[in-house]
Amino acid sequence: MPKMKFLKDLFDIRSVSGDEFKVSQFLLNTILQRKATWKVAPIIYSGEEFHDCILLKFGTPRTAVFAHMDTIGFMSRYENQLITVGGPELIDGATLVGEDSMGPITCKLKIYNGDLFHDFPRAIERGTYLSFEQNLKIDDDFIQGAYLDNRLGVYNAIELCEELEHGWVVFSTYEEHGGGSMPFLLDFIMKNSPIKQALISDITWVTEGVGHGGGVAISIRDKYIPRRKFLDKLITLAASSGIAYQLEVEDAGGSDGREIQFSNHAIDWCFVGAPEDNVHSPNELVAIHDLKCMLAMYKFLMAHL
Known part of the structure; x- marks a missing residue:
């Protein structure tokens, strides 16, 4: 093992x-x-x-x-937008995690008309990396x-x-x-x-x-x-x-x-x-x-x- x-x-x-x-x-x-x-x-x-x-x-x-x-992963853009880093599988509702200067982030990936967003209750600082939540x-x-x-x-x-x-x-x-x-x-x-x-x-x-x-x-x-x-x-x-x-x-x-x-x-x-x-x-x-x-x-x- x-x-x-x-x-x-x-x-x-x-x-x-x-x-x-x-x-x-x-x-x-x-x-x-x-x-x-x-x-x-x-x-x-x-x-x-x-x-x-x-x-x-x-x-x-x-x-x-x-x-x-x-x-692979995601990066925060403007408003609640996300863009991909590499080629992650795009799964609506997938849990994403990360951290900016205001603290830890846990949110869901949202897909609307082919565009990517997050549902975190506050704005995420621009350029913040997000990753799939790990569940090994x-x-x-x-x-x-x-x-x-x-x-x-x-x-x-x-x-x-x-x-x-x-x-x-x-x-x-x-x-x-x-x-x-x-x-x-x-x-x-x-x-x-x-x-x-x-x-x-x-x-x-x-x-x-x-x-x-x-x-x-x-x-x-x-x-x-x-x-x-x-x-x-x-x-x-x-x-x-x-x-x-x-x-x-x-x-x-x-x-x-x-x-x-x-x-x-x-x-x-x-x-x-x-x-x-x-x-x-x-x-x-x-x-x-x-x-x-x-x-x-x-x-x-x-x-x-």
Whole structure:
């Protein structure tokens, strides 16, 4: 089973795109507390130079793992208006939470003629972030709640650190709302300890071809297409691992992998992550089996790529 206290603490932190500071600080504190127990103590890069991103360098890296810390959400506009941050599921009556200078906020999302509003009894300060209210549920078979995308990808990256000897583990920002941190992160990596390949620790979709309980999904393509030579190498390794996996082929969606492919650097990449149902809603759903396969597959791939 996942490490419950860490997961629950992680899920309780609001971190809509552009407002990742609190979750970044939580992760940095966790890293500082745990690093003495890890097989290799990483070099830690963080602070204003990196905005809210965190980079961990283990040994002599060949591969980097990227996990984005941000989530989808909403922002207050004028009067009682809301606008989206990223692509949240628009559910009339969904409970939203946040805080401005006047105090905590709990309200409902209201949809009128396609426009978004809140029902909070006072005006919310302009530019205030709101998130789906968290209602995390974990049993023997499933984990359900808001922001499994990408809290579980972050959890996987932290767990990977326990045994990692060589590699970069990078926590990025802005992914849900157009990206933006990856260019300077890639430039820093390539100047300091360059790599030729990367894995995207993120959560994908349950579809007609990728289901709960089938193992971690290895994405042959989403909207973007990784280089086939690298995919063949990775899939061959996955097949030899004995860990359950499913191959994903989609024509939509994206991740931090997009920014790697569009960068000035020749870096191969692949999205490897557990599939979820009820995407970008308050009730995202991931099978515990698939999460366990994700954790195991990352440890295997990082040791063999």
